[in-house]
Amino acid sequence: MSAMSPSERRLQKELMSLIKDPPPGVTVDAEQAEQNLLQWTIFMEGASGTLYEGERFQLQFKFSNKYPFDSPEVTFVGSNIPVHPHIYSNGHICLSILTDDWSPALSVQSVCLSIVSMLSSCKEKQRPHDNAFYVKTCSKNPKKTKWWYHDDSV
Amino acid sequence: MFRFIASFFTKLIQMMLQVLSSKKHIIHNLLSIYVKTSGGQTVCLDIDPKCDVSHIKKLVAPQINLQPDELKIIFAGKELADDYVIEECDLGQQSILHVVKIKSPKLNEVFRCSTPKANLSPLTESLDYSTFSSEDENTEKPLERKAHFYVYCPNCKGLKQGKLRVRCHFCKSGAFTVHSDPQDWSHVLQPKQITGTCENDPEYCQELLQNCEPTFAEFYFKCSEHVSLGECDQAVPLDLIRPNLRHIPCLACLDVPETMFTFPCQKDHIACLDCFRSYCLSKLLERQFWQHPEHGYTLACPNGCLNSFIREIHHFRLLDDDNYDRYQRFATEEFVLRSGGLLCPQPGCGMGILAEPDCTRITCQQCKYVFCRNCLQGFHIGPCDPVEPSLDAQGNCDVDLNCPVVEDPSRTTIKVITKPCPSCKTPTERDGGCMHMICTRSGCQFHWCWVCQTEWTRECMADHWFA
Numbered sequence A: 001m002s003a004m005s006p007s008e009r010r011l012q013k014e015l016m017s018l019i020k021d022p023p024p025g026v027t028v029d030a031e032q033a034e035q036n037l038l039q040w041t042i043f044m045e046g047a048s049g050t051l052y053e054g055e056r057f058q059l060q061f062k063f064s065n066k067y068p069f070d071s072p073e074v075t076f077v078g079s080n081i082p083v084h085p086h087i088y089s090n091g092h093i094c095l096s097i098l099t100d101d102w103s104p105a106l107s108v109q110s111v112c113l114s115i116v117s118m119l120s121s122c123k124e125k126q127r128p129h130d131n132a133f134y135v136k137t138c139s140k141n142p143k144k145t146k147w148w149y150h151d152d153s154v
Numbered sequence B: 001m002f003r004f005i006a007s008f009f010t011k012l013i014q015m016m017l018q019v020l021s022s023k024k025h026i027i028h029n030l031l032s033i034y035v036k037t038s039g040g041q042t043v044c045l046d047i048d049p050k051c052d053v054s055h056i057k058k059l060v061a062p063q064i065n066l067q068p069d070e071l072k073i074i075f076a077g078k079e080l081a082d083d084y085v086i087e088e089c090d091l092g093q094q095s096i097l098h099v100v101k102i103k104s105p106k107l108n109e110v111f112r113c114s115t116p117k118a119n120l121s122p123l124t125e126s127l128d129y130s131t132f133s134s135e136d137e138n139t140e141k142p143l144e145r146k147a148h149f150y151v152y153c154p155n156c157k158g159l160k161q162g163k164l165r166v167r168c169h170f171c172k173s174g175a176f177t178v179h180s181d182p183q184d185w186s187h188v189l190q191p192k193q194i195t196g197t198c199e200n201d202p203e204y205c206q207e208l209l210q211n212c213e214p215t216f217a218e219f220y221f222k223c224s225e226h227v228s229l230g231e232c233d234q235a236v237p238l239d240l241i242r243p244n245l246r247h248i249p250c251l252a253c254l255d256v257p258e259t260m261f262t263f264p265c266q267k268d269h270i271a272c273l274d275c276f277r278s279y280c281l282s283k284l285l286e287r288q289f290w291q292h293p294e295h296g297y298t299l300a301c302p303n304g305c306l307n308s309f310i311r312e313i314h315h316f317r318l319l320d321d322d323n324y325d326r327y328q329r330f331a332t333e334e335f336v337l338r339s340g341g342l343l344c345p346q347p348g349c350g351m352g353i354l355a356e357p358d359c360t361r362i363t364c365q366q367c368k369y370v371f372c373r374n375c376l377q378g379f380h381i382g383p384c385d386p387v388e389p390s391l392d393a394q395g396n397c398d399v400d401l402n403c404p405v406v407e408d409p410s411r412t413t414i415k416v417i418t419k420p421c422p423s424c425k426t427p428t429e430r431d432g433g434c435m436h437m438i439c440t441r442s443g444c445q446f447h448w449c450w451v452c453q454t455e456w457t458r459e460c461m462a463d464h465w466f467a
Ligand SMILES: [Zn+2]
Pocket: B153, B154, B155, B156, B157, B160, B223, B224, B225, B226
């Protein structure tokens, strides 16, 4: 227990609070996360009254040993990737807090809440206009992409 | 056989215990201190830490031909009262006390009466962190808690606990008493905040100042973990490292550390020292430190609070030696770039070069590499080559008479893997398949295209986003 690095200590605490007190519609695969604190799977339900009502999505969080000074790598995985103007069909998410606007004051919980609210405020289900090109050319790691953040009003 | 070994070990352990206890004995019973007179004489004393100040006066007086009641003993900016027990002031081995002759016993009487006894304790003890943090008035003042100052000790080469000391701002004598206690860090770190009386040679100091300003105290810090090397032995105060008296959790690992690094922001953001190190390291490796015009190459609060730059860059001494060297190297490079200079593009060199603005043929003084100022490739005549300069580099080289004839293979490599940021000219390496470069240098962050060596555009994405 005492051999834990600072980032593992932080992740352990975040995991506990996410298990105890998850945001609505969000659940973490606790067993998997406890086995490897550096990679979590989080399930997210489309909120009722939104375009994604009844849908179920799966998010993957990867952390480096510099977390929380370094942002987590967050992607949608699995068979159902939400159709949304800021989400590419390969699961990459264009969300500034995941790169440029990341701060150690944010957490897994706050990232989940931002994604939930990004989905909830969507007015029309569609892929980003450059989806086909991006998916063909991008790096596997979305953090290597130098995003132009799409305008936040969507 | 077993019994022999067992008894051997028992004996050994007993012997070790004896050695340990006798060592402890020595440390506990003898304190070597120096008492310095205003005449420059130094008396060395081995004293029992349980004795009081009047006892020291009795020991010193005969050696300087005075009566004990003609003396006053000054330590850390305060006169020590006669009944003050030495053990209770934080004297280290080889500490220096100052003794001065009472000039006018009558005046001294007045001073004594008007000064409450509490004020006669050494300064270091009366300075407490709870008086420093003014926002939280409900904080219970920890009883008898000694202040903890942290310093970077150039002698021990590390973070150590420090002791606050005071001397005359003008003549630098430690025989100096303050008129009031410093109330916060600004009183201690900025010059001429607290007035006092120089007991060394008051007439001399006042006369030289021609009474146009009072005599001021000057505060400085010593390392508490090595034997004092005399009055010049100083340590750099690391004022942002403090005891975590209000039990604030670390912003990164969320533990509540005993000792914390306080970010200079208004929001109580603190980190444990481990996380502070890891923050510095991750920012350093990405060259994300900021060249601040006053404070130097520094960082701000990781949560992005406004005006939260770390002023005392010695805090980065918390990095290990290799990374502190790297910090200094990056800081120098940043300084050179800010001053309109450039860096040698050779791998492992990186020498800062300040050249005339119109000179394009640059010779590195350190590794003798001759290169073009604009493209940072080997020097060439004619316009810079916008495309990958791999095969024709040799050809260009022949044209330039000053270029070494033999091409160093490492030079060919660097030509392929680094190009200067078109905006700030920092050599940039490309590691992935993408042509979209973003300058990592803080303050630049220019988006540029590896192929075009100009600003990154939608056209670049369409034509050559990746190779
Ligand atoms: Zn030291």
